[in-house]
Amino acid sequence: MRLLKKQVLLRFINSYVVDSPQPANISYLWNFGSLLATCLGLQILTGIFLAMHYIPNVDLAFTSVEHIMRDVNNGWAVRYTHANVASFFFIFVYAHIARGLYYGSYKSPRVLVWAIGVIILVVMMATAFLGYVLPYGQMSLWGATVITNLLSAIPFFGQDLVELIWGGYSWNNATLNRFFSLHYLLPFLLAALAIAHLILLHTHGSNNPNGIGSTTDRYSMHPYFTFKDLVTIFLFFLVLSIIVFYYPNLMGHSDNYIPANPMQTPASIVPEWYLLPFYAILRSIPNKLLGVIAMFGSLLILLILPLTDVSRIRGSTFRPFMKLAFWFFVVDFIILTWIGSQHPNTPFVEIGQIATAFYFLWFLVIVPVLGLAENTLMDIATE
Amino acid sequence: MLSRLPAGALKNVSSTLGARSTVAANVARNGLRVRHASTKSSASSAFESFLNSRATLAGATVAAVGSVAWYAHLYGSLPFIGEVHANSPAEEGLHSPSYPWSHKGLLDTFDHASIRRGYQVYREVCAACHSLDRIAWRNMVGVSHTADEAKAMAEEVEYEDGPNDQGEMFQRPGKLADYMPPPYPNEEAARAGNGGALPPDLSLIVKARHGGPDYIYALLTGYCDPPAGFEIRDGMNYNPYFPGNAISMARVLFDGLVEYDDGTPATTSQMAKDVVTFLNWASEPEHDERKKIGLKAVILFSALTAISLYVKRHKWSYIKSRKIVYTPPTDLKKH
Numbered sequence: 022m023r024l025l026k027k028q029v030l031l032r033f034i035n036s037y038v039v040d041s042p043q044p045a046n047i048s049y050l051w052n053f054g055s056l057l058a059t060c061l062g063l064q065i066l067t068g069i070f071l072a073m074h075y076i077p078n079v080d081l082a083f084t085s086v087e088h089i090m091r092d093v094n095n096g097w098a099v100r101y102t103h104a105n106v107a108s109f110f111f112i113f114v115y116a117h118i119a120r121g122l123y124y125g126s127y128k129s130p131r132v133l134v135w136a137i138g139v140i141i142l143v144v145m146m147a148t149a150f151l152g153y154v155l156p157y158g159q160m161s162l163w164g165a166t167v168i169t170n171l172l173s174a175i176p177f178f179g180q181d182l183v184e185l186i187w188g189g190y191s192w193n194n195a196t197l198n199r200f201f202s203l204h205y206l207l208p209f210l211l212a213a214l215a216i217a218h219l220i221l222l223h224t225h226g227s228n229n230p231n232g233i234g235s236t237t238d239r240y241s242m243h244p245y246f247t248f249k250d251l252v253t254i255f256l257f258f259l260v261l262s263i264i265v266f267y268y269p270n271l272m273g274h275s276d277n278y279i280p281a282n283p284m285q286t287p288a289s290i291v292p293e294w295y296l297l298p299f300y301a302i303l304r305s306i307p308n309k310l311l312g313v314i315a316m317f318g319s320l321l322i323l324l325i326l327p328l329t330d331v332s333r334i335r336g337s338t339f340r341p342f343m344k345l346a347f348w349f350f351v352v353d354f355i356i357l358t359w360i361g362s363q364h365p366n367t368p369f370v371e372i373g374q375i376a377t378a379f380y381f382l383w384f385l386v387i388v389p390v391l392g393l394a395e396n397t398l399m400d401i402a403t404e
Numbered sequence: 405m406l407s408r409l410p411a412g413a414l415k416n417v418s419s420t421l422g423a424r425s426t427v428a429a430n431v432a433r434n435g436l437r438v439r440h441a442s443t444k445s446s447a448s449s450a451f452e453s454f455l456n457s458r459a460t461l462a463g464a465t466v467a468a469v470g471s472v473a474w475y476a477h478l479y480g481s482l483p484f485i486g487e488v489h490a491n492s493p494a495e496e497g498l499h500s501p502s503y504p505w506s507h508k509g510l511l512d513t514f515d516h517a518s519i520r521r522g523y524q525v526y527r528e529v530c531a532a533c534h535s536l537d538r539i540a541w542r543n544m545v546g547v548s549h550t551a552d553e554a555k556a557m558a559e560e561v562e563y564e565d566g567p568n569d570q571g572e573m574f575q576r577p578g579k580l581a582d583y584m585p586p587p588y589p590n591e592e593a594a595r596a597g598n599g600g601a602l603p604p605d606l607s608l609i610v611k612a613r614h615g616g617p618d619y620i621y622a623l624l625t626g627y628c629d630p631p632a633g634f635e636i637r638d639g640m641n642y643n644p645y646f647p648g649n650a651i652s653m654a655r656v657l658f659d660g661l662v663e664y665d666d667g668t669p670a671t672t673s674q675m676a677k678d679v680v681t682f683l684n685w686a687s688e689p690e691h692d693e694r695k696k697i698g699l700k701a702v703i704l705f706s707a708l709t710a711i712s713l714y715v716k717r718h719k720w721s722y723i724k725s726r727k728i729v730y731t732p733p734t735d736l737k738k739h
Contacts, residue, residue: 045723087538087608090690097690098697244719252712259705266698267510270611278612278687279604288647 037219041242044227044235050124051227053117055250056257060110061215065208067103075155077201079194082157083280101269102261107149108272109261111295114142115354118323123347124336126228132327134221139323141214144207146296146320151204153293157197158277163290165200166192171303174310192283232336289364297361298354304365305377315377322384329384332392333399340395346387353379497647500615500622503677507684511699513692514685520548521664522682525675528662530606533598533653535586538607539686542580547685554580561585599639601652610680610687617680619645624676627655 025035074093076085089096118138121127127135154165169186173179188195229235240246264271272294276287292300302319306312337343353376360373454460475483506515523544526536541558545551558578563585566573578585588594595602604612613619622645630642630649640650657672657679664670685691 091538091543097694240723245723248712248716248719252709252716255705255709255712259702259709262698262701262705266694266701269694275612275614275616278608 037223039243042239043242043246044229045238045240046231047227047229049253050120052250052253053113053120056113056253057117059254060106060113061212063106064103067099070099071103072205077198079197082155082197086156101265104273105261105264108295114145119351124228124230125232127326128330128335129327130225131228134218135327136324137214137218137221141211141218143320144211144214148204148207148211149293151200154200155204156277157281159279159281159287160274160277162281163287164292167290171313174313230338232334232338291362298357301357301361301373302377305373319380325384329389330392331389332395342391346391350383495647498644500618500645503618503621505617511695515681516548518678518681519685521668522678523548525662525679526682529656531587533587533603535605536584536607536686537586537605540581540583543689558582599652606683608687610684617684620683621676621680624657625673
């Protein structure tokens with residue numbers, strides 16, 4: 022017997038990425054998993070090299086980043102890669118989630134895979150937020166101030182919690198230091214969660230575009246899906262190279278090249294683009310505490326999909342109205358992204374409120390009503 | 405892309421789901437037949453097939469999207485919603501035009517003669533108020549000046565060093581490793597010298613402003629008289645490109661202000677172009693190398709993408725060309 026199948030550790034690898042049977046009909050939309058793993062690997066690798074030169078100190082952080090950009094050999098390439106892969110990480114994770122939404126990958130028996138995925142999303146956002154603080158430009162400081170201050174909305178102990186996180190009565194050096202420490206820690210937690218995600222997926226295997234069982238038609242991971250994954254990985258590297266080498270600051274904010282100044286508030290404080298939809302939801306609710314609850318709720322509401330999607334058919338392939346509802350949800354998400362980048366004035370506030378209402382209604386009303394209607398119609402049709 | 409199943413898939417699924425009774429399948433089949441019949445019996449069948457054709461669909465979509473794009477191109481705003489502005493142009497500043505920078509293209513490098521002229525403008529004009537903290541003399545070697553020139557320029561500046569054996573600080577001429585001297589010893593001195601306003605450090609100015617080099621150029625050359633009715637405070641200057649339109653910095657570039665070594669006529673726009681090119685280099689000293697490596701990366705990864713596509717097709721060829729045969733059970737009663 023081959024060593025690959027005999028040795029304990031190699032056998033584990035073999036069962037996950039070599040012999041693992043995959044549905045023959047999964048499309049390229051199933052490639053985002055391997056792309057996300059590539060992103061995590063790239064981020065950990067570039068991050069380790071950046072940490073060798075970065076100084077987590079309020080007076081030196083910005084200068085140390087500029088030192089990386091100007092004096093460290095190819096430091097600019099490492100830092101631009103790290104900053105832009107963060108953006109691609111979110112593009113891919115949103116696409117991965119959208120794929121799951123469209124094809125009903127959250128439905129039984131993959132509920133736990135989906136739940137772990139939502140936790141991964143939340144941890145990823147926390148990691149990205151912590152990382153954005155580290156270069157310590159104006160947006161780093163003020164974005165972090167706004168987000169950490171949100172927790173003060175929690176009744177009774179909110180202010181104490183914020184001071185605990187800050188390690189002082191205001192934003193200070195200890196805060197930046199612990200943010201660096203946590204930013205280094207969380208990616209490894211992410212890696213562990215990703216492995217848990219994989220182990221749970223492995224129990225029942227991947228979903229597929231038809232939404233029906235695929236046990237009769239599967240092919241091994243290697244060579245079919247490893248080479249298929251490789252296509253999109255190289256394509257990703259190509260697009261990433263174009264961004265890193267030709268438009269490195271496309272997805273960043275120019276204010277973050279101004280050193281952090283606690284005495285001067287920027288004209289508008291916006292988070293990184295991938296957090297904008299949730300920032301829009303936060304600002305759409307006039308009450309601070311309810312806004313914070315809505316923001317975290319907008320992520321956690323993904324968890325109730327296995328309950329609210331009552332349709333007997335998995336996925337949208339054979340559900341035309343669910344397809345329409347899905348694309349409405351995608352458009353709503355894009356509108357929220359746009360609203361999050363605008364000043365909170367008329368008409369943006371009103372558009373944001375409507376989009377926020379639609380976001381929650383989609384999970385709580387549209388999806389269950391569509392499922393109920395379809396089930397009823399099918400019962401009538403089959404007498 | 406989302407599913408390669410034919411239109412009849414829904415019908416097939418409904419027949420599988422309703423396997424217990426053939427009612428659903430019959431309904432679906434009848435429905436299809438009815439639609440075909442109505443299409444054929446129509447008097448204006450040519451018109452209907454025109455309406456139902458994919459080319460018509462694509463044409464109508466292109467016309468709709470294209471007219472929106474054309475409108476946006478002509479008038480600079482989207483139709484119907486273009487008038488909605490939560491932020492006035494005065495608040496955000498006029499959007500700067502797009503200038504044809506010599507380093508703008510994907511394969512373009514900086515115009516290094518322009519960087520050299522731009523340094524002269526910075527040194528003779530901007531450096532009176534603005535620091536350039538992150539640029540050392542050594543950075544200019546091989547970019548705009550020779551090593552000897554840079555050394556000579558550094559030596560003209562006295563730097564404090566020490567302490568020496570006696571524990572005293574002393575002045576010495578600059579070295580290549582020294583950074584550009586700031587015009588003011590600290591922020592308070594800079595504010596005191598500029599009516600309370602702080603002239604920003606210019607090392608990252610091109611990356612730190614929305615619009616980058618276009619914005620800096622537009623700002624430097626955009627000074628004009630305020631429009632009627634625009635109140636401007638004493639000591640402030642009107643500039644349509646600056647957010648809020650009132651800027652502490654006065655117009656500094658006038659024709660013939662500097663005399664270029666290479667004989668280029670020093671017009672306002674020439675000096676603005678040169679100094680912005682210099683500042684762009686100061687913000688992105690890796691720029692030329694970055695684009696060169698970028699092309700190498702594009703060559704490498706586009707080749708790898710192409711090869712991986714071929715390999716994928718090769719590996720999948722027998723799956724893609726397989727034949728699936730369904731033999732229906734001959735004896736339905738046993739089934």
